[in-house]
Amino acid sequence: MITPRTPSGTLELLPPEQVAFQRMLDAIRAGYERFGFLPVETPVFERSDVLLTKTGGETERQVYFVQSTGALEKADGPAYPELALRFDLTVPLARYVAEHEHQLTFPFRRYQMQRVYRGERPQRGRFREFYQCDVDIIGKDELSVRHDAECPAVIHAIFTDLAIGPFTIQVNNRKLLRGFYEDLGIVDADQQAAVLREVDKLDKRGEDYLRSTLTGDGFGLAEEVVEQILAFVQVRSTGHDDALTRLAQVEAGSRGSASLAAGIAELREVLSLVRALGVPESDYCLNFSIARGLDYYTGTVYETTLDEHPEIGSICSGGRYDNLAGQYTRSRLPGVGISIGLSRLFWQLREAGLLDASTGESTVQVLVPQVDGELLGEQLALASQLRHGGINTEAVLDGGKLGKQLRYADRAGIRFVALLGSQEVADGTVTIKDLRRQDQFTVPRDEVVSALRVELAQPEVPGD
Amino acid sequence: MITPRTPSGTLELLPPEQVAFQRMLDAIRAGYERFGFLPVETPVFERSDVLLTKTGGETERQVYFVQSTGALEKADGPAYPELALRFDLTVPLARYVAEHEHQLTFPFRRYQMQRVYRGERPQRGRFREFYQCDVDIIGKDELSVRHDAECPAVIHAIFTDLAIGPFTIQVNNRKLLRGFYEDLGIVDADQQAAVLREVDKLDKRGEDYLRSTLTGDGFGLAEEVVEQILAFVQVRSTGHDDALTRLAQVEAGSRGSASLAAGIAELREVLSLVRALGVPESDYCLNFSIARGLDYYTGTVYETTLDEHPEIGSICSGGRYDNLAGQYTRSRLPGVGISIGLSRLFWQLREAGLLDASTGESTVQVLVPQVDGELLGEQLALASQLRHGGINTEAVLDGGKLGKQLRYADRAGIRFVALLGSQEVADGTVTIKDLRRQDQFTVPRDEVVSALRVELAQPEVPGD
Structure with a gap:
């Protein structure tokens, strides 16, 4: 039996935190897209000779090399493995723009939100694998300084949406x-x-x-x-x-x-x-x-700090550079960009107790418990109706006491429960429980989607 | 000068294709969430001793090992590197569930959409890095066969949304x-x-x-x-x-x-x-x-095929297993799950010419061109107004001829152009061009967001 262990220096989350993390990723992506940036993803590894053209001592010492079993076993293989994990998103961007230069339109506005890798000595708050969420505007030959104003604008929109103070x-x-x-x-x-x-x-x-x-x-x-x-x-x-x-x-x-x-x-x-x-x-x-x-x-250079938590330091930094990809192309590619290190930011917000508001609320919006095993078909039809209405719905299939099912919903951060007992089936209704407001009401079955949509659009606590 | 090259066996996309790919990822995620599955992400690498407990020859030969420069240089290091890239999402799920067993609620319903790595010999349609989009329901001690019905249901919802036939x-x-x-x-x-x-x-x-x-x-x-x-x-x-x-x-x-x-x-x-x-x-x-x-x-075992393209083979497969994590825990963890290999599916759909409908349409919904450099402030205020209205907007900051800016929007798949010339500024209006319908109309400035929202909700081609 092998002890299951997450590698050190990684930020692996339990589902409620993963939901909160994903909401932050989504808000950042929505912000980048609202400002007209296009998505790019690059492979997690680059060819070592391509990745390590520019770097000096510190970065190169932290690079993770990648090789297949076959390569490991070859005694006469190359001194350095052929592949290495990206340590930031800037070098892959430079490679991407230089490689695809003639298929891109400039100014090239791209965002990229992926994980990067550094073989750091593990310590609190230092990660070997972490998300970077980068946005850059790359010009060909020249790029007006006007674009330097777009970085603060998109960052402002995003940190306003994230509501972290x-x-x-x-x-x-x-x-x-x-x-x-x-x-x-x-x-x-x-x-x-x-x-x-x-x-x-x-x-x-x-x-x-x-x-x-x-x-x-x-x-x-x-x-x-x-x-x-x-x-x-x-x-x-x-x-x-x-x-x-x-x-x-x-x-x-x-x-x-x-x-x-x-x-x-x-x-x-x-x-x-x-x-x-x-x-x-x-x-x-x-x-x-x-x-x-x-x-x-x-x-131009930028840093962003939380007014009430200066100890966290800069949560988003970047600036203007003269030439993105001089190591790969003779074209001059000036650019400006900014990066959010989301894994570290998430970890810091959690340490500072600033995540309470967003964590705990599940992506599951409604639980359809099993009130009566005989009504399984009706229960599943209700779940399907809710899902067709765009409502994230979990149906309980294993049964058990209703009280236990309700406690599960509450602990799991599922706000609504849609109850279908024999009375409801006879009446053609559904009873909705709002576990946050500790409220309940009964609606006709064919109005359940619209009723829940209205409820979901309202804040969890009156007056919020 | 180093030639910029993407490593072989990877699927790197240009922005229009990346947009289409991201839309598919989003549809899959939305489908998984609509059925009440929770997100999980695991590190790209696992400890080698944890990852390689079960695997036999073929898989182990394809594993990518990871080591930092420091480890490479140590002559007396371990025979095998400490870390290895995941080759699927099932072993990381087993490790995750076994490691966090006491913090999870069972049945544990999780989805995971990340890239996996196999050191395959590169060939057409075979990837060394590819996305898997997995969904699994894990029980503790037992799991009702009823859950086996959820996989076809969620897959049906997703492939209906993806509209690939x-x-x-x-x-x-x-x-x-x-x-x-x-x-x-x-x-x-x-x-x-x-x-x-x-x-x-x-x-x-x-x-x-x-x-x-x-x-x-x-x-x-x-x-x-x-x-x-x-x-x-x-x-x-x-x-x-x-x-x-x-x-x-x-x-x-x-x-x-x-x-x-x-x-x-x-x-x-x-x-x-x-x-x-x-x-x-x-x-x-x-x-x-x-x-x-x-x-x-x-x-239960599943495969899914496209009726009009049987040559593509199964686009989504999975089944029921008795015990997820016997190598990590004495708890019995039966489960059922299904996986979409999205990189391969995307590549196959592209090869079969089935992506035309979804590619080409940018995430950018509106371009605000620079009609008159003197009106830059007004132009940026309009862009901000649109973005505040939730509309993805690119503002042209470098100027140039209007015709060229419109051709850029058309080629980039941006459907709408919001024109603000001196006449519009004097009248308090904006002229909207719909490049798909080859149509244009003028609206009062304070109605531009609602007017565009109505347009965006309509199909691009009348009768669609």
Whole structure:
């Protein structure tokens, strides 16, 4: 006998949680589709030579290689297996767009919601298998910065639908960052990266650590420069006009960096279109501390945080990149995109006790219990009637006491029970019990679908 | 520069086909949920020792093993890698139910729609990665045969929704098969299996081959016995009453096999409940030639075929098994289930030219072109209005000639275009073009969502 065990580092859910998880996946997909993005799915594995063109040490060490038994047994096989599991959805997107370039229309607007794999050391909240829900817009040769406004708009629609509390989409721009540091005399890209790494520790280590580090031997920045950096990275705009004011202030303080000017112009356009797309100004802001992947993003960058749970960190991040697939094609493919790491987000929401509202409610809407075994045919006909009416219905086929069947429905999160006893059959009626409202009523048999549809459209608790 | 290539043996789709594929996945999921099944997802890999407890040569040779770079580089690692990709959804279901047994309610009704992996030699129509869409009902200790009627019912609902043409769900029973051969004196299980393997070749090799083989040296059956087998396996009932008559005939011819009697009783109950569940009698039949996995299924077995495309073979198969997870738990877990191999089905439908109706129609319902760059704000506000109204909307942000934008919508399968020029802005209206019906009309701006909803609810071509 083998002990059944889920592999470590995976998020396997029991049905009530899986239902809640699936509802989140559905809401994200509906949001992406509402904004006109098209679905793409790619194989879970890629050819190793295709997958591992760009990656450096850390990623490659975490890659899962795949090989069939036959390949394993061949002593003279290739040094590395032929296939490897995708570690993100960006490399597969690059491969997909480069491979199918001449069959796609640009700008290519795609969403992709699949699992990715990283051979991480297992620890709480770190997963070896997790969902990413990505959306990207890829241009050919060029892509207007206007598209950078679509990411906050679609993310706003989705997180509003998910109803996991107030959130803020924080926007910055890598050109603005680069220009700001250039103006301070920090021109070298490596030095900029080193400063940004230290600045990233501000929340954890505090201002004094940053002052002493940046003025210390390794960096040797003037105190005044460090104060400028500290003031800059703490900027969070408090509304649309305030964001424009902050940009004007940075512009006024510039010593002429072209990169800074370009970043400011892009942010102005992006913010104005984010507003035009109907995102309330309370839900987005400028945050000059956001840098993201230092060698990947080149323009707009985004992070999204839950206002009441900043400890969760960014729940959705992304940005603009200059060239998606330089390793696969000579075509220049600039793009902008954003990603929701749903497995991690779901786990964090559960840890924070924020899933209560959505979990517990089954996909099953109605239980048709077995009141009387003699009436099995009638009971199944009722179940069929409900299903034809589009209502998710479970029919009890094993019998047992009615009380036990009702308790099962209640525990399983099934809201309605449709009872058909001999009285109901004689009268041509059905008795409906609403287990949430602890209510019951009897309807003519031919009105049961419409009656339940009305009930299902109403909130579970009066006044909700 | 690396050539971007999809790994062989995978079904990667361009967006229009992916949309059609996703619609099929959605229809299957909706069908499973309408019948009260709950979603389960398991990790793509299982621990190798857990996955490979039961399997013999063929399956094990096709298993894909998974290991991280670190494990690959360890010379003294385990002989077999720790993880392996699932090759079906049945073993993960067994592991899931055994592992979470005390947190599940039985009968446990779950559906699972995920990809599975087999290291097959690549060839046309054979996939190394493919979707399976499984539904199973698992009992604890026992499970009434009534549940065997739910599989044909849910499959009937789903294939009706998929609208891929008329189909027949063919039902048989392993106990009946076993009893029939027992009555003929073929009692030994291995001999029965050998006969069934030959009978399976009937369609390809013909009756004469079967006669000579079964009466030949290897089998040595009497000619009369072979004629009885030939008559038996060619039984296809032509309606509900005919099915009952066929069963009565088999019963009358029995020499007293208890297994045969049990199989007949089960089939009678299953057929009567399939009818009670509203499946039209034209859509199911008895087919005594169906055997399925010889050592796995123990009672009812199912296959489903497209009436107009028998060459495609079974598009959905399954059956009843005695004990799901004997390798993981001492609990007896009988079950019944059915599986749709969607990747292969999709590929076959595409090859047979049966996908035309569903492909080509985008998930994007409305394009809002850029008529006048000066009106960008108005254009985006209109796009937001449509999206808030639940309409999937793409807004053109890059401009270009209007004719080109309309041609894009047409080619992309986007049915409606919502035009907002200076005249419309002045009038407070929107002009809607229906590219399918080649029709256009103008509506007040605040009625655009309701007008489009009415249009979207109507068929694309009048009279459809």
